[in-house]
Amino acid sequence: MTYFIELGFWVAIALLAGFLGSSKREEKRVDPNKTVMRRNPTLRFGMYTIGIVLAALFIFIGTMAAKDKTTEEEPWIIPVILLGVLVGVFCMVVGYILYAQHVFFDEEELIVGRPFRSSLHVKWQEISRMEFVGNRLVLYAAGGKKLLKTDMTLENYDLFSDMAKRMCSSKQARDGKGVWKNGERVMGRHAAKWAVFFVSAFLVVSVLVLGQMGDYQLSKMFVRSDMVIFPVALAIAAAIFLYGIWLHSDRIRYTKEEITFCNLFSKKTFQWRTLKKIRRAKVGQMEVEKLFLTFEGKEYAVNSAKYVMDYRDFMDFIIDLALRQGTPTENL
Numbered sequence: 504m505t506y507f508i509e510l511g512f513w514v515a516i517a518l519l520a521g522f523l524g525s526s527k528r529e530e531k532r533v534d535p536n537k538t539v540m541r542r543n544p545t546l547r548f549g550m551y552t553i554g555i556v557l558a559a560l561f562i563f564i565g566t567m568a569a570k571d572k573t574t575e576e577e578p579w580i581i582p583v584i585l586l587g588v589l590v591g592v593f594c595m596v597v598g599y600i601l602y603a604q605h606v607f608f609d610e611e612e613l614i615v616g617r618p619f620r621s622s623l624h625v626k627w628q629e630i631s632r633m634e635f636v637g638n639r640l641v642l643y644a645a646g647g648k649k650l651l652k653t654d655m656t657l658e659n660y661d662l663f664s665d666m667a668k669r670m671c672s673s674k675q676a677r678d679g680k681g682v683w684k685n686g687e688r689v690m691g692r693h694a695a696k697w698a699v700f701f702v703s704a705f706l707v708v709s710v711l712v713l714g715q716m717g718d719y720q721l722s723k724m725f726v727r728s729d730m731v732i733f734p735v736a737l738a739i740a741a742a743i744f745l746y747g748i749w750l751h752s753d754r755i756r757y758t759k760e761e762i763t764f765c766n767l768f769s770k771k772t773f774q775w776r777t778l779k780k781i782r783r784a785k786v787g788q789m790e791v792e793k794l795f796l797t798f799e800g801k802e803y804a805v806n807s808a809k810y811v812m813d814y815r816d817f818m819d820f821i822i823d824l825a826l827r828q829g830t831p832t833e834n835l
Contacts, residue, residue, distance in 0.1 A: 537614070540659045541605035543808075550598035553702075558591025583712050590705065606651065608663060610670070615651055625650060633671040635815065640664055642671070655792065655807045655814055683758075688820075690755040690805075690813040699747035706740035755805065757817070762796075764803055773798040781825055782833040794821060 565584040600618040607614040615623040625644065632643040636652075640663075644650040653660060710733050752767040763772040780797040794805040794817075807814045825832050 537607040537609045538659055538662055539605055539607050540653065540657050540663045542601045542657060547598050547601045550594050550601060554591045554594030554596075554598060556591070557594060558588050561587030561591065580712075583709075587709060606653070606663065608666065610666070613651070623650075627670040630671050633667060640667060642667065654811055656811050658790075661792065687756055687758050688813070688816065690757075690810040690817060692750045692753055692809055693812060695809075696747050696750035699743055699750060703740045703744040703747060706736055706743070710736050710740070753809070755810070755817075757820070771803075775824060776828070778824070778828070778830055780831045780833070781821060781835055783835045784833075794818065796821075 561584050565581075565588075568580055568584070603616045603618040605616045610627070612627065613623075613625045615625060617623060629645060630642050630650065631645050631647065634641050634643075639652050639654045640660075641649060641653075642651045653663065655661075657663075749767050752765060754765050756763040756765065759775075761772055761774050763770060777798055778796060779800075780795075782795040782797070782802070783792070784795065785792050792807040794807075795802045796805065797803075805814070805817065810817070822835065824830065825835060
């Protein structure tokens with residue numbers, strides 16, 4: 504009977520994750536007369552799923568610990584389990600926040616979604632200032648209050664950006680062309696790698712702490728069949744950590760003379776004077792914008808979704824380079 508109860512628990516969790524991971528409920532809320540700018544569904548629903556799994560895992564472990572009366576012998580386990588549940592709930596809340604930050608827009612107004620508050624309706628003429636900060640477009644309301652901050656990872660960002668430039672061009676604050684450090688710029692996957700390292704560290708700490716509960720000694724973790732979840736969790740944490748190393752090494756360095764594509768196992772450097780063609784395109788189901796640079800007969804892609812913070816500066820540099828060198832372009 505206990506086995507079926509546990510199985511039913513995980514089936515219920517899977518059904519809940521599938522329900523929250525469906526976009527059909529969202530699509531019914533999209534105003535057909537306006538364009539919607541929003542986060543990538545994979546990111547939003549991924550946070551929901553991670554949160555549900557983490558919360559369910561720690562609830563399950565806490566239930567088993569209470570059943571075995573481990574919490575009476577080791578009371579410090581209770582706050583650890585509560586912390587794990589809170590982290591799961593936090594991930595679900597983040598998923599909701601990512602969803603709530605959508606924007607509906609047309610040529611008359613913006614409807615700005617705000618987490619835990621009602622949506623804000625703003626006419627384009629009410630916007631006092633527009634500026635680009637790094638790779639982000641920022642709009643300010645009257646009085647200098649920040650109204651909205653967007654970036655290229657959002658669906659329909661290009662449509663929104665074009666409309667904002669058309670509606671607010673006279674209010675655009677011109678920032679600099681970015682800062683060259685030692686004559687070089689580096690494009691990296693900063694947010695992604697730190698998020699991955701955090702998840703990996705959290706899993707390791709959870710295994711080390713929970714592995715000490717009652718009969719679940721860390722020394723027996725790899726030999727007891729009823730503790731298989733711990734070595735599996737450690738293996739997953741190791742794989743996630745290695746993925747973080749890959750993200751850290753996946754970067755692009757460029758100066759005014761050359762560009763270097765780096766990853767964990769290779770590094771390729773090309774002189775800008777050898778650039779044969781520049782192509783700009785949207786690829787994949789999510790229509791992610793990419794720049795394709797042709798060196799020595801091979802195309803190298805620069806993904807706007809990977810290098811969120813640095814892509815716009817790189818795009819500006821490439822446009823200037825194409826004008827200076829007369830490099831053939833497509834859709835640039």
